[in-house]
Amino acid sequence: MSDSKSSKPKNSQGPLSRRLDGVSESATLKLNATVQAMKARGEDVINLTAGEPDFNVPDAAKEAVIESLQKNRSKYTPAPGITELREAIAAKTNAQQPEVVRSQAWKAANVIVTNGGKQALFNSMLALLDPGDEVLIPTPYWLSYPEMVKLAGGIPKFIPSTLANQFKIQPEQLKNALSSKVKILILNSPSNPTGSLYSKAEFAALAEVIQSTPGAENTWVVSDEIYDRIILGDTPFCSFLNAAPGLRDRTVTVNGMSKSAAMTGWRIGWSVAPENVTQGMITLQGQSTSGINSLAQWASLAALKLPDSYFEQGLQIYRKRCKLMLEILRKARKIEVMAPEGAFYVFIGVKDYMRAGEDSIAFAQRVLEEAKVALVPGTPFGEPEFLRLSFATDEQSIQNGCERLVKYLEK
Numbered sequence: 001m002s003d004s005k006s007s008k009p010k011n012s013q014g015p016l017s018r019r020l021d022g023v024s025e026s027a028t029l030k031l032n033a034t035v036q037a038m039k040a041r042g043e044d045v046i047n048l049t050a051g052e053p054d055f056n057v058p059d060a061a062k063e064a065v066i067e068s069l070q071k072n073r074s075k076y077t078p079a080p081g082i083t084e085l086r087e088a089i090a091a092k093t094n095a096q097q098p099e100v101v102r103s104q105a106w107k108a109a110n111v112i113v114t115n116g117g118k119q120a121l122f123n124s125m126l127a128l129l130d131p132g133d134e135v136l137i138p139t140p141y142w143l144s145y146p147e148m149v150k151l152a153g154g155i156p157k158f159i160p161s162t163l164a165n166q167f168k169i170q171p172e173q174l175k176n177a178l179s180s181k182v183k184i185l186i187l188n189s190p191s192n193p194t195g196s197l198y199s200k201a202e203f204a205a206l207a208e209v210i211q212s213t214p215g216a217e218n219t220w221v222v223s224d225e226i227y228d229r230i231i232l233g234d235t236p237f238c239s240f241l242n243a244a245p246g247l248r249d250r251t252v253t254v255n256g257m258s259k260s261a262a263m264t265g266w267r268i269g270w271s272v273a274p275e276n277v278t279q280g281m282i283t284l285q286g287q288s289t290s291g292i293n294s295l296a297q298w299a300s301l302a303a304l305k306l307p308d309s310y311f312e313q314g315l316q317i318y319r320k321r322c323k324l325m326l327e328i329l330r331k332a333r334k335i336e337v338m339a340p341e342g343a344f345y346v347f348i349g350v351k352d353y354m355r356a357g358e359d360s361i362a363f364a365q366r367v368l369e370e371a372k373v374a375l376v377p378g379t380p381f382g383e384p385e386f387l388r389l390s391f392a393t394d395e396q397s398i399q400n401g402c403e404r405l406v407k408y409l410e411k
Contacts, residue, residue: 019151022150023147023150023151024143024147024380026143026144031049031364031374031376031377032047032049034368034374035047035049035368035374038368043372044372045368045372045373045374046372046373046374046397046400046401046404047374047393047397047401048373048374048375048389048390048391048393048397048398048401048402049374049375049376049388049390050390050392050393051192051390051392052258052259052262052264052392053259053262053264053314053344053392054262054392054393054394055262055314055317056262057261057262057263057266057299057303058261058262058302058303058306058310060302060303060305060306061261061263061266061299061300061302061303062299063302064298064299064301064302065295065296065298065299067298068294068295068298068299069295073294073295073298074294074295075294076290076291076294077291077292077294077297078291079112079282079285079286079290079291080111080112080113080278080282080285080291081111081112081113081270081291081292081297082113082294082297082298082301083108084301085113085297085298085300085301085304086108086111086112086113086270087107087108088301088304088305089111089113089255089270089272089304090105090106090107090108090110090111090272092255092304093106093111093239093253093255093272094106096225096228096237096239096242097239097241097242097245097253098242099241099242099243099245100241100242100245100248102245103245103248104248106272109275109278110272110273110274110275110278111270111271111272111278112270112271112278112281112282112285113268113269113270113292113297113300114256114268114269114270114271114285114292115267115269115289115292116256116258116267116268116269117224117226117254117255117256117258117269117270118144118269119269119285119289120252120254120255120256120269120270120271121144121145121148121222121224121254122148122151122152123271123281123284123285124184124222124252124254124271124273124277124281125148125149125151125152125154125184125222126152126281126284127277127280127281127284128183128184128220128222128252128277129149129152129153129154129183129184130153130183131153131154132153132154132155132181133153133154133155133181133182133183133184134154134155134156134157134179134181134182134183135149135154135155135156135157135182135183135184135185135186136157136158136159136174136177136178136182136184136185136186137149137156137157137158137159137186137382138158138159138160138161138167138168138169138186138187138188139158139159139160139161139381139382139383140161140167140191140193140194140347140378140381140382140383140386141158141186141188141381141382142188142192142193142224142381143380143381145186146158149184154183154184157177157182158382159173159174159177160173161196163336163338163349166194166196166338166341167191167194167196167338167347168196168198168202169206171205171206171208171209174206174209174210175209175213178209178210178213178215178216178219179215179216180215180216180218182216182219183218183219183220184219184220184221184222185210185219185220185221185222186221186222186224187203187206187221187222187223187224187240188223188224188225189203189223189224189225189237189238189240189342190227190228190230190231190237190340190341190342190343191227191342191343192226192227192343192345193345193347193376193378193381193383193386193388194338194340194345194347195232195338195339195340195341195342195343195344195345195346195347196338196340196341196342197231197233197235197237197341197342198238198240199235199238200238200242200243201243202243203238203240203243203244204243204244206244207221207240207243207244207246207247210244210247211246211247218250219250220250220251220252221240221244221247221250221251221252222251222252222254223239223240223241223251223252223253223254224254225237225239225240225253225254225255226254226255226256226258226259226260226269227259227260227342227343227344228255228260229259229260229311229315230259230260230315230318230342230343230344231315231341231342232318232319232322232339232340232341232342233339233341233342235341237342239253240253241253248274249274250274251273252271252272252273252277253271253272253273254269254270254271255269255270255272256268256269256270257269257300257303257304259343259344260311261300261303261306262314263296263299263300263303266293266296266299266300267292267293267296268292268293268296268297268299268300318344318391318392320395321344321391321393321395321398322339322340322344322346322391324391324395324398324399324402325346325389325391325398325402326339326346328398328399328402328403328406329346329348329389329402329405329406331406331410332405332406332409332410333410334350334352334353334409335348335349335350335353335406335409336348336349336350336351336386337349344390344391344392345388345389345390345391346388346389346391347378347383347386347387347388347389348386348387348389349385349386350363350385350386350387350409351385353409354385359377359379359384359385360377360378360379360383360384360385360386360387361377361379361380361384363377363387364376364377364387367405367408370408371404371405371407371408372404373401373404373405373408375387375388375389375405376388376389376390389401389402
């Protein structure tokens with residue numbers, strides 16, 4: 001009789017579960033570790049990879065932590081978050097989605113506070129996907145989207161966008177990609193890595209496709225709006241549901257404090273969704289992380305109460321930095337550059353500078369080693385001929401880093 005243990009198929013990762021097959025390590029986290037190691041060795045590296053603001057956390061958030069400590073608000077919180085914060089998030093979302101409010105406003109029961117926007121996205125995948133369900137992801141994409149889909153048992157399917165269309169998918173593309181197998185469409189505006197921003201009319205056109213395409217009756221939208229406060233151009237931010245109120249019962253809106261309030265390490269994100277889906281995600285979170293850091297929740301409540309004018313100074317700094325970066329990069333004759341409309345990244349095409357057989361990972365490694373400038377390769381974002389540069393750093397670093405890069409490319 002054969003040994004059942006020896007007959008069990010093995011995966012490529014030894015004792016690890018097959019769930020991890022095909023799931024990649026975060027390229028940005030790995031790259032940042034490399035840069036930090038080089039700096040520790042004394043190498044003069046200019047880092048333009050940052051995915052987090054370099055601004056300080058609002059004083060109101062810091063003061064809220066002190067007050068919460070003094071009031072001993074440091075115990076476990078409910079799995080979906082403290083009621084006060086959930087109500088504030090619902091109010092923020094209602095303000096951004098007045099078209100939805102006309103029929104049914106969001107309430108605390110629709111909100112779950114998560115460990116950053118990342119957990120809100122992952123909760124959404126786990127709650128909505130069955131094995132084999134397809135998820136449409138426009139390219140370029142934030143690199144964790146397809147990995148989350150795979151971990152949740154889904155199948156990522158990509159809709160390519162182009163620089164000519166400002167990296168935004170077109171209604172006809174979406175129509176051709178939809179089928180009865182598609183459970184989720186992920187949208188991200190403003191976008192990481194491109195900085196592209198969908199207008200209200202553009203979102204409405206995509207929503208019309210979802211609502212009118214046979215077989216798409218069960219397709220959900222997960223709208224990642226984490227960069228909602230960082231708008232660089234004239235096109236105003238539009239929350240997806242404000243352009244598509246008819247999809248209220250099939251949309252999960254994801255946001256958080258990391259980008260808008262520079263509270264990256266505080267790990268506060270959230271989702272706003274129909275109550276039955278929110279309840280499912282609460283069950284998931286209750287059996288995984290449970291409630292979120294209590295002090296960070298009270299700090300986030302204070303930050304959410306800040307007026308829009310508080311964020312204006314930081315926005316003007318971003319706009320100035322973006323202008324500086326674009327001015328220098330455009331001195332390189334063969335770089336493809338699109339001025340971002342939101343977020344704090346510039347996404348550049350460098351195919352004319354690549355060597356034979358080189359993708360953006362190898363190219364970025366060469367630039368790091370030879371020019372001592374750290375950039376994020378576009379390959380993990382679905383664009384092997386592009387690089388992402390962040391202007392969430394000081395002007396001197398932006399100027400020196402971009403000048404080094406242009407000099408290296410033009411030599």
